[in-house]
Amino acid sequence: MAKIKVYVTPKHGVLDPQGKTVEAALHTMGYKNVSNVHIGKYIELEGPENKIDEMCKKILSNPIIEDYRYEVTE
């Protein structure tokens, strides 16, 4: 089984309330020049490389509002 890292991010143009909230919090804490904060998911798993695309579409991401990409490391 391969070690796989999956990155799931909100699609561009889709609201990212979590990112906005963290950005506002960083500004409040004095980190004024932080911008474009986007928050997604990072998933590590061991599994079959030939099924990962299917798993990403079916359960690891919501393809309507999220993009995903993955890296096979071993």
Next chain:
Amino acid sequence: MAKIKVYVTPKHGVLDPQGKTVEAALHTMGYKNVSNVHIGKYIELEGPENKIDEMCKKILSNPIIEDYRYEVTE
């Protein structure tokens, strides 16, 4: 300002209920040979490189239960 990618993962030995749930769901859906599912956060932002470590400790991660690492890309 640099473009920075931050990866936040549950520490080894800390319970990862989200990972366990997704692993169980994958098994239920027929992906039997998936294991070691761990779920963390993936954060993209633009900001000052010299402050990123501080931001990770103070707000982007919970250092008691999570590890973080980051990459500066530009």
